[in-house]
Amino acid sequence: MRDEGTGQDGKPVSRARSGTIGRRFPRTGTEPVTARSPLRLRLLLAAVFLPLLVAGCALFAVGATDAGPGDSPGRGPLILLSAVCGVLALTALLDLLVILRRLRRERGTAR
Template sequence: MSQNDPERGREPVPRARSGAFGRRHPRTGTEPMTAQSPLGLRLLLSGVFLPLFAGAAAFFAVWAAQAVPGENPARGPLVIAAAVCAVLALLAAADVAVVVRRLRRERGAVPSGR
């Protein structure tokens, strides 16, 4: 990170304000004031499914590339399966990035760039 990084030296942000803009609406539910999102579980699940979906996308793409006309399953459904798995892998990667950013922001940890 550079010396002019705006995140450097900031105080940890409480989870109640850890969204992009903090709490958007007043609390209306009966959940406790200290309720927290299970960021650790989200990180674990995204970390497990990211390589799983990426591997499945590669597997279906290779299978579709080697498909011979008249073979069952046909090439079309294999390409669709590869595309769906690729989209799910991208969503898992985005979730990992969001969760890591929120955890760093809450803990006030700034990774060193040296």
């Protein structure tokens, strides 16, 4: 079976045509044929925000453990902020992995 990121001759297909074969969902006709995701910008944003979100998660978690009964903000909001940062960090990590896989497929170094 042929990889959908490669053409008939096994060479990588450009992003402009990477979804024409093996499309998961049929085109509705409202999106442009040559629409492309700005992978380099997504890579930059994910790489910048992943460490910031991990640091935020850790700082809010430490703040929640040090919060006393009369402190403002209380323990609950800090735990919530820590959880939100953790979920966003996980999302950024998954996006980073998807972007790297797509860039690797475009370069033709995928398995």
